[in-house]
Amino acid sequence: MGDVLAVAATGGIRTRDDVPPLFRPPAPPRHFVGRDAELRCIRAGVTVLTGAAGVGKTALALQWLRERGSSPQLYVDLAVHRIGRVLRAFGMNVDPADECAVFRSLVMRRQFTLLLDNASSAGQVTPLLPASGTVLVTSREKLDLGHVVEVGPLTDDGRLGPLLDLSYVELPERQARLYRLCAWQPGAFGVPVAAEIAGEPACDVEDALDDLVEKSLLTEVGDDAFGFHDLVRAHARTKR
Structure with a gap:
């Protein structure tokens, strides 16, 4: 009910039929190997991919989206974009106090598979999580959210x-x-x-x-x- 009221309060929000290009998942690396076990660990609900910078968390998430994720898909780099900018890209002008609620409604209504990249804390992510669906989160921190997959350095399996x-x-x-x-x-x-x-x-x-x-x-x-x-x-x- 809170999400419905938040949407109604904005006065006739209009959304586009397609995902704005800025918020479509980038293509995964052309050369991707050595993460079969981690790919199998990603599941429905919330999965947090955690590991050091440069270890390949985002590449892993993007590869999973390409191979196994459902469509449509929404990508938000939390280190770069605020949620208000995401909503405006969909044609929504929302009161800042309502942005998280409207974002959750958007994700639920469109049934997005969501990738929240470069999260800094659980507090940054929690207000954005829809009540159901598949969400991937990447972070250098071990966030206490859903299923956690630790992404370590690649080992040499010959590839x-x-x-x-x-x-x-x-x-x-x-x-x-x-x-x-x-x-x-x-x-x-x-x-x-x-x-x-x-x-x-x-x-x-x-x-x-x-x-x-x-x-x-x-x-x-x-x-x-x-x-x-x-x-x-x-x-x-x-x-x-």
């Missing part, structure tokens, strides 16, 4: 090497160079160290490092600190 080769050849030159050079830096390193190694401005290097994290070739290990999984480091050191 990782070829996968890394494919990912490497698709890197732009700046990223590929950083990938090669930083692999020789022992332990974790920050942007200033990477910039000195590469002989490039820190702002350019930081963007390239963030891209390597997004491609799961590098891992954030702290505030402004990066590191390699041992298997990835060994791969990077073979490149010239």
